[in-house]
Amino acid sequence: MKKFLIMLTPAAIMFWASPFATAQEARQPAPVTVDAAKGLPEWDKIYAVFSHPRCAGCHVADDRPRWSDAHYGGTRVHAFNVQRGSDGSGFGNPGLRCMTCHFSSNSNELHGPPGAENWHLAPVEMAWFEESSAEICAQIKDPARNGGRSLQDVALHVRDDKLVAWGWAPGANREPAPGSAEETYVTIESWMAAGAPCPAK
Template sequence: MRAFIVIATSAIMVFAMATWVLAQETQTPATVDAAAGLPEWEKIYAVFSHPRCANCHVEDDHPRWSGAHYGKTRFHAFNVQRGIDGSGLGNPGLRCMTCHFETNSAVLHGPPGAENWHLAPAEMVWFGKSSGEICAQIKDPARNGGRTLAEVAEHVRSDKLVGWGWSPGPGREPAPGSAEETYQAIEKWAAAGAPCP
């Protein structure tokens, strides 16, 4: 019986390792075409590093405010934070969805809105990070929500909160391009071996 358990455990571990290796291979093709991939990455980086995206992809607990009306980038007012449970949904008594509903406020400086408004997990940090750092993060399943690059692309194209970045409401500069263009850029970048700068 003991021998059977040892063999079974070994088999499971080998299978898990093979699955992990396969997953890594799907993240990065064997050949890398930097000439084709890096220009696509620059389009992606322009989006990910834009304040409409990066202001809520922070490493600490504070979403950021920035834009023409704010001077320099600052912490979100009202002591808004990630939340003591780490959920990204805010704190008891002051959740993100206390002010951020499913659509943008039509009033200048009114709260923007999209479905499921929340901070990105801290490991998905983009705010203040270099192009190379963001590139490494987005390829790392341990830090991108366990996604393949195809799933990252689809997430960017279809998620309502991500899509808000291109229609952020009055007085806010949208992220460059569009969700579809960014999806295409990620697909091309991945096909080129997902090179990082």
Template sequence: MRRAILLTVTAMLLGGVAGAQEAAAPSTEAPAVDPAAGLAAWQDVYAVFSHPRCANCHVEDDHPRWSGAHYGETRIHAFNVMRGADGSGFGNPGLRCTTCHFDSNSNVLHGPPGAPGWHLAPVEMVWFGKSSPEICAQIKDPGRNGGRTISEVAEHVRDDALVGWGWAPGPGREPAPRSAEETFAALERWNAAGAPCPAE
């Protein structure tokens, strides 16, 4: 009698495990490395990074850009604003970014936007005018991303004040697509899928 119960319990347990496996199999969760899912996740990341709200500060030369929603309308920042002779990105002495940009946005249309520590990204982190494969390769290169792992890049996107500004850019400016949290998640999905880059 006891033995029969034991067998029944064992069978139920085994059945339970098998059932769980069956239930897991058709789930939509991506396998450990899925290049197609990785490329789709990268597309979501690229849509954000290449958006003017982000790319206008990630330039190769000495000039921040300003623009409407599209590169076509983008111009070099007025007032002869420069990166700064010291390369810091905070501007030249006498015309620092913080002369006009404060810790929060001006509420006036065409007034200077603001976030704590407003300055240009270092030249090696250039996205402005770069293609998707170029930005992709550079984002996972610690020599060009501030010495970060991909997870650390994702955390920077989720937590940094200048990045966060891209989704709350003040009156008259189109925000970057989606949100900081969703871009963080897309970077994590891309990383989990082996961080593939598109061919073109």
């Protein structure tokens, strides 16, 4: 059997390789241009939501959710010795689970327990209670500290999660978070389109 040795010139190699290189280049995401002038005002709106007591009160680094409103006289640690839970789940300790009192909807009684589906504390790696705008911004962009989410996932989580939605309909004379879930989703999208800039502090 005869063997043939095919020699390709550099020009031939470039001819055959160029379609593959072009396809590979097409798969590369386009670099995002950061437009701080457009993006930072959008972030300020997002920060106003994320730092609001309706959101931040359950994004705590310790094991105790917070109560906050004018009729509480400021921010207080949740009464009844409510804890995150010895298993770290955020659903409370055995015998005192969050959903023992927090049902799928708000109580109609003043100071009655608020409610939404799947009531629980945010995971401790997502804690941002009393953090600065810059700190929360950096955290939201970090999958290790935002629940493993892309920014698009964060936007969808804000728009679609029933527990998050409670922040805009907290009932019983509680102050709601600013805007709405849909408005915040649109704002996050606008912030992302501007390159998701973070403030310096």
